[in-house]
Amino acid sequence: MIMDPTDLSIISPVYNEAGNIELFLSRLLSILNSMQINHFEIILVDDASTDQSVPIIKKHLEMDSRIKLICFSRNFGQQSALFAGILKSRGTIIINMDSDLQHPVEEIPLMLSLFKKQNLDILFTSKKDKKGQTFFLRIFSGLFYKMMGFMTDCKIPLDASDFRIFNNKVKQFLLDFHEFHIYIPALLGLTGFKSDVYLYEVSQRFAGKSSFSLRSLFLLAVNALFSFTHIPVKISIFLGFLSLLISTGYTLFTIFKWLIYGVVIPGYITLILFILFFNSVILINLGLINEYVFRIFSLIQNRPNYIISEEYNIK
Numbered sequence: 001m002i003m004d005p006t007d008l009s010i011i012s013p014v015y016n017e018a019g020n021i022e023l024f025l026s027r028l029l030s031i032l033n034s035m036q037i038n039h040f041e042i043i044l045v046d047d048a049s050t051d052q053s054v055p056i057i058k059k060h061l062e063m064d065s066r067i068k069l070i071c072f073s074r075n076f077g078q079q080s081a082l083f084a085g086i087l088k089s090r091g092t093i094i095i096n097m098d099s100d101l102q103h104p105v106e107e108i109p110l111m112l113s114l115f116k117k118q119n120l121d122i123l124f125t126s127k128k129d130k131k132g133q134t135f136f137l138r139i140f141s142g143l144f145y146k147m148m149g150f151m152t153d154c155k156i157p158l159d160a161s162d163f164r165i166f167n168n169k170v171k172q173f174l175l176d177f178h179e180f181h182i183y184i185p186a187l188l189g190l191t192g193f194k195s196d197v198y199l200y201e202v203s204q205r206f207a208g209k210s211s212f213s214l215r216s217l218f219l220l221a222v223n224a225l226f227s228f229t230h231i232p233v234k235i236s237i238f239l240g241f242l243s244l245l246i247s248t249g250y251t252l253f254t255i256f257k258w259l260i261y262g263v264v265i266p267g268y269i270t271l272i273l274f275i276l277f278f279n280s281v282i283l284i285n286l287g288l289i290n291e292y293v294f295r296i297f298s299l300i301q302n303r304p305n306y307i308i309s310e311e312y313n314i315k
Contacts, residue, residue: 008032008040009091012099013081018051020100020205025060025067028105035109043089043314044099045070045081061312071310079182080306082162086184087175088314092168096184103163104203111198115165121193123165124185126157128199144221154189157197169193180298181223182305226295232288243281247274 010028014021025042032040046054046069060067070084082096093115097103103125115123146158166188173191174184188195226232257263 007091008037008093008095009043009085009089010040010095010097011043011045011082011085011089012097013045013047013078013085014049014053014057014099015047015075015078015081016049016051016053017099018049018053018056021053021056022060024099024101024105025057027101029064031105031108035112041066041068041089041091043068043070043085045085046072047077047081048072048075058312065313068313069311070308070314073307073309076306078162079184082184083174083182084306084308086171088311089171090315093165094167094171095165097163100205102203102205103161104200107163107198107200111165114196114198118196119194120165120196121167121170122188122191122195123198124157124160124188124195125163125198125200127159127161128201144224154186155192155195156185156189160185160197163200164188166193178299179227180303180305181227181295183220183224183227186224186227226291232291236285236288239281239284243278246277250274 017024028042044057044067046057054069054071057067057069061069070088072081086094093112095108097105111123111125114120170188170191170193174187177187179187
C-alpha cells in the first residue's frame with residue numbers, strides 16, 4: 001500500500017520494555033517498509049523507565065532518524081505519555097499503540113485500509129478476547145466500559161484498547177481540551193466524529209510483565225467517573241434524600257409505638273445509630289465535594305501534565 005503524500009505518526013508509550021522494544025521496532029519498521037509508506041515517524045515516549053529501554057532506543061535513533069524519543073523526568077502515566085506524543089506528532093494520520101507487542105503491528109495495514117475506505121475520523125479497536133487478564137481485571141474492565149457507555153456521552157466501544165487511528169482534524173480538537181486528568185479514549189468519544197471499531201486478537205507479550213493492574217484500572221475508572229460524568233453528584237443527592245427518608249420514617253415509627261403501645265425505645269441506642277448513619281453520609285458527601293474542589297484547584301494551578309527531560313530527533 002503506497003499512501004498519498006500523507007504523513008503517518010505512530011505514538012507508543014514505553015515503560016520498562018527493554019525486553020520488547022527491539023523486536024517491536026523491527027516488526028513495525030518491517031511492516032511500514034512493506035507498505036511503502038514514504039513519510040512516517042515513530043514517536044516513543046519513555047515514562048521514566050528504570051531498565052535499559054532508553055539506551056536501547058538511542059541505538060536505533062542513530063540508525064534511523066524516523067524514530068524519535070521523548071523522555072519524561074519522572075513517571076506521569078500512560079495517558080500523559082500518549083498525549084505528549086500526540087502534541088509532538090506531525091502526521092495527518094496518527095496511530096496509538098503499546099510497545100509491549102500485545103498490539104499486533106501486523107494489523108496496521110488492514111486498519112489503515114479500513115480507515116481510508118470508510119473515510120473515518122477515528123478507528124477504535126476492541127479486543128476479541130481478554131487473554132492474559134485476571135478474572136477480577138476482566139470483570140472490572142467490563143463494568144468500567146459499560147458504566148462509561150451508560151453514564152456519559154462518550155461513545156467508547158466495549159473493551160476498547162489504546163490501539164487506535166485518528167486523523168489530524170481529531171488531533172486539533174484533542175489539543176483544545178484543557179484537561180488535567182487526561183483520559184484519551186473518552187476525549188475521542190466526546191468529539192462525535194465519524195468512527196468505527198476494529199476487532200483484533202491480543203498478542204502475547206514477548207518479555208516482561210504488564211504494569212497495568214487492577215489498581216491502575218480502578219484509578220482510571222475513578223478519574224473517568226469524576227471527569228466525564230455527574231454521577232458522584234447524583235449519589236450525593238441520593239444519600240441526602242435517603243438519610244432524610246430513614247430519619248423521618250424512624251421518627252414516625254417511634255411516635256407510633258409510643259402513642260399506640262406506650263413503648264419507649266431506649267434513647268442511647270437510637271442516638272448511636274443516628275450519629276453513625278448521618279456521620280457516614282456527611283463524610284461521603286464531604287469526600288465527593290473535596291474531590292471536585294481538588295480537581296478545580298488542579299486546573300487553577302495550571303501545572304503541566306508532564307515534564308520532558310530529553311528529546312531526540314524531535315523537530
